[in-house]
Amino acid sequence: MHTRHVGRIALTTLLLWSGLLIGGTGMAQPQRARPILIGALNTSWGATPQVVGLRERLRELGYRENEDFVIGVRFTQGDRTALSAAARQLVQDGVDILLVDHDDAAKAARQATERIPIVSTTLGNPVEQGLIQSFARPGGNLTGVADLHLELGPKRL
Numbered sequence: 495m496h497t498r499h500v501g502r503i504a505l506t507t508l509l510l511w512s513g514l515l516i517g518g519t520g521m522a523q524p525q526r527a528r529p530i531l532i533g534a535l536n537t538s539w540g541a542t543p544q545v546v547g548l549r550e551r552l553r554e555l556g557y558r559e560n561e562d563f564v565i566g567v568r569f570t571q572g573d574r575t576a577l578s579a580a581a582r583q584l585v586q587d588g589v590d591i592l593l594v595d596h597d598d599a600a601k602a603a604r605q606a607t608e609r610i611p612i613v614s615t616t617l618g619n620p621v622e623q624g625l626i627q628s629f630a631r632p633g634g635n636l637t638g639v640a641d642l643h644l645e646l647g648p649k650r651l
Contacts, residue, residue: 529560533589534567535581535599537574541567544595544615565593577602585610597623600636607635614638 534545549565557563566587568580581602584592592603592612597620603612604625617625617640626632629640 530563530591531587531589532563532565532591532593533584533587534565534593534595535577535584535603536567536595537570537572537577537598539569539571542595544593548593574598578605581606594638597625600625604634604636610635612636612638614640616641618642 532548534542534548536542536545545565545567549559552563553559559565566584566589568584570576570580577599581592581599584603585606589610592607592610593615594600594603594612595615597618600612600614600617600620601623612635614620614636615638617623617638619642620626620632620636620640621628625636626634
């Protein structure tokens, strides 16, 4: 699936979870007391395409950074063992939403909170990973996009 398309799906999910959209119209709510705090968690060394795309799309939709939203990113620079501490720090910082871009970050976020919505831009099979109960009834606070191309490939043939 094209990265831009996946990013738009995750962005739509993120916006719906955050309450930034009213009735699906794409119109922003009146000024909030504080901006929506989005905590992005990943193992990269810098800004990922998902975070850059989210920021750009929110601006395109008319949201103002630092007034309507703030994106705080925790990069672990390839250290997967640091994800748990980074996730806990984002929760302690009071984020409204956690944005994750792979299985390990999703697991760390789930361990850090059962209350804050977690939006994934890409996961493997979240059922096999133990991140959700089932696709029909996921339960919990995780939503987003699952990449099941390996599982679905044989069925497509």
